[in-house]
Amino acid sequence: MKALFRSAVLLLSLVSAPAPAADVYLAPEKFLSETFDGSVPKASVLWIAGDTRAAVERILGHSAVALRVRYWQQDARSAWILEEIGKTEPITTGFVVDKGALARVAVLVYRESRGWEVRYPFFTDQFKGATLTNMNELDRGIDGIAGATLSVRALTRLARVALLLDATSRAGAKR
Amino acid sequence: MNDPRPQPLVEPASAPHHAHPRGTFQRLLVWHRRLGLAVSVIVLLLSVTGLLLNHTDALKLDQTSLRADWLLRWYGYPPVAAPDSFRAGERWVSTAGGKLYLDQTPVAEAGGPALGAAQLDGGLVAAALADSVILLAPDGTVVERLGAASLPGAPQRIGLADDARLALGTAQGTFVADADLIQWQPAAAAPAWSEAQAAPPALRDALAQAQRGPGLSAERVLLDLHSGRLFGAWGPWVMDAAAIVFVILALTGIVNWGWRRQRAKKMVRFYSERRRQQ
Numbered sequence: 545m546k547a548l549f550r551s552a553v554l555l556l557s558l559v560s561a562p563a564p565a566a567d568v569y570l571a572p573e574k575f576l577s578e579t580f581d582g583s584v585p586k587a588s589v590l591w592i593a594g595d596t597r598a599a600v601e602r603i604l605g606h607s608a609v610a611l612r613v614r615y616w617q618q619d620a621r622s623a624w625i626l627e628e629i630g631k632t633e634p635i636t637t638g639f640v641v642d643k644g645a646l647a648r649v650a651v652l653v654y655r656e657s658r659g660w661e662v663r664y665p666f667f668t669d670q671f672k673g674a675t676l677t678n679m680n681e682l683d684r685g686i687d688g689i690a691g692a693t694l695s696v697r698a699l700t701r702l703a704r705v706a707l708l709l710d711a712t713s714r715a716g717a718k719r
Numbered sequence: 720m721n722d723p724r725p726q727p728l729v730e731p732a733s734a735p736h737h738a739h740p741r742g743t744f745q746r747l748l749v750w751h752r753r754l755g756l757a758v759s760v761i762v763l764l765l766s767v768t769g770l771l772l773n774h775t776d777a778l779k780l781d782q783t784s785l786r787a788d789w790l791l792r793w794y795g796y797p798p799v800a801a802p803d804s805f806r807a808g809e810r811w812v813s814t815a816g817g818k819l820y821l822d823q824t825p826v827a828e829a830g831g832p833a834l835g836a837a838q839l840d841g842g843l844v845a846a847a848l849a850d851s852v853i854l855l856a857p858d859g860t861v862v863e864r865l866g867a868a869s870l871p872g873a874p875q876r877i878g879l880a881d882d883a884r885l886a887l888g889t890a891q892g893t894f895v896a897d898a899d900l901i902q903w904q905p906a907a908a909a910p911a912w913s914e915a916q917a918a919p920p921a922l923r924d925a926l927a928q929a930q931r932g933p934g935l936s937a938e939r940v941l942l943d944l945h946s947g948r949l950f951g952a953w954g955p956w957v958m959d960a961a962a963i964v965f966v967i968l969a970l971t972g973i974v975n976w977g978w979r980r981q982r983a984k985k986m987v988r989f990y991s992e993r994r995r996q997q
Contacts (some may be wrong), residue, residue: 551942566830572868587869587901609827611862614869618925625868634828636866 566655569663571624575638575652576616579623587614588713596712599680603704604628613709621647622713624706630656630695637699639706644714646671646703659695667696676707738788744978751971754964761961768945775938786934793949799930804918805846811918812846817851819846823925826859835877837885845885846879846984847901847913850969852887854900863900871903878912886910 576584591612592600600608609627616623620643627634633655640648649671651663661667667689674682682704688696775781792798804813811822814833818825821844834847842857852874854862867873872889879885885896886906893910894903918926928934940949945953 555857572866576868589863589899589901609861610864611856611860614863616863625866627866 555641566653567660568653570638570650570652572636572638572652575625575650576623579621579638579640579648580616580618583618585616585618587616589614590709590716592712594710596708599708603680603701603708605701615709615713616646617713620644620714622710624709625652626702627708628702628705629700630659630698630702632656635662635695635702639700639703641706641710644675644707644711645709648672649699649703651699654695656695659689659692661689662693662695662699668699671703674703674707675681676704676711680704680708723794723824742772747971748975751968751975754971755968758961758964760884760969761958762965765945765961772938772945780938780941781936784934785935785937785940786928786931790935790940791931792916794935796931799927801918801923801927802930804922804926805833805913806834806916807836807844807846808842808853810836810844811837811922812836812844813918813922813926814848815926816932818929819848820926821846821855822927823922824859825929826855827853827861827864829853834874836880837877837913838878838902840883840886845877846873847887849873852877869901876912878910880906880910883910886912888912917928953982 573584589612592608592610613624615628622641624639624641625636626639627636629635635651635656636653638648638650638652639646649668651660651668654660654663667687670684670686671682673674674684677683682700686696686700686703722833724971750855771778771780782820801895802813804811804816806812811820812831812833813820817829819829819833829848831849836844836846838844843862844855844857846853846855850867850873850926852865852870854865856862870889871887871892871894874887874889876888878886880895884898886901887894887896887903888910895906895910896903917923947956947958951956
């Protein structure tokens with residue numbers, strides 16, 4: 545019975561436990577400041593609706609979590625801060641898109657218990673220069689990391705979403 | 720003169736006696752009955768739970784959640800108090816079990832407890848958490864999650880300014896959002912802050928249940944009932960003892976059947992012999 549009680553208490557503690565401590569690798573404000581050399585432009589919002597929403601949901605493999613997303617744009621350079629769950633917790637990632645190609649990917653806040661290796665440049669640098677194909681795929685393969693498969697997949701999905709949203713925002717601006 | 724009527728099959732004094740002493744046989748029968756009666760409840764319990772467990776998938780026992788208060792208490796779940804709720808117009812915002820609730824509907828993940836909520840024009844609801852503000856459409860859809868980069872500081876309080884614009888209290892001061900909820904300006908006057916209020920009983924109960932988590936699966940409770948673990952440390956020992964009694968009952972039953980059969984054969988042989996002699 546002790547074991548039973550112990551399991552019950554463990555179960556309860558798991559259920560009621562607060563979210564795991566978040567590791568902030570780079571504060572979102574600092575990411576924006578670095579991206580725009582200290583002069584962060586005013587935020588804009590992009591409503592995710594219609595075809596864009598369908599495309600985002602196809603990339604993510606689940607329903608998009610928000611109706612609108614915020615971004616920061618200066619000339620042809622835009623910054624996006626997006627979140628996607630790796631295994632159980634959201635990974636907050638910053639993306640800089642310059643003229644339709646990824647210029648920077650930075651893991652800002654990591655909450656999962658494993659897979660944090662995706663924060664390192666040896667992984668994130670693979671995205672530099674990546675663009676989106678007509679099928680909303682990256683134009684290159686991204687090498688995985690053993691033990692961080694879910695985080696790698698989450699970041700890859702987010703990179704595609706960032707490129708798609710950037711293209712959508714630029715298309716909207718042209719209209 | 721012989722009586723033509725059928726004679727009852729009673730054992731006459733001259734009938735052959737069983738090889739075993741009569742007292743031992745009687746005592747064995749008595750104990751067989753007593754033990755049978757004693758474990759009859761356990762036999763019923765094991766049969767019913769065993770039958771149910773054999774059809775776990777069909778009965779969806781593993782997906783059936785039991786949340787009865789007394790059962791959760793028995794399993795050591797401590798009682799939980801309903802979390803704080805905040806009134807936003809006609810809506811209620813709360814957090815329970817890691818989720819943000821709009822009324823009784825979970826609408827988003829929440830890393831921590833809600834700090835307050837406010838209803839804006841158009842029915843939009845803004846809920847403040849420790850690290851973000853979540854904007855919700857009237858149907859509960861997440862419009863946007865405003866993180867650190869979109870806020871003037873970590874939220875401490877949320878409310879409405881005089882002109883019904885969203886106000887946010889942070890360590891850096893009080894700020895008011897523009898109509899599109901994109902830019903923040905320092906507040907000119909003190910807003911009306913959202914405060915925790917006593918939620919309606921139905922909502923309180925629902926949140927307390929959510930706080931407790933998914934409860935216990937019926938399969939688990941039945942397994943514990945079947946093995947005796949539900950009854951504490953002695954439960955499995957009682958079930959072990961019952962199993963030993965089942966073995967004894969089976970053996971004494973076989974012995975009893977054997978003795979009776981042997982005795983019946985001897986009786987038949989004895990009466991046949993007697994009829995032949997008459």
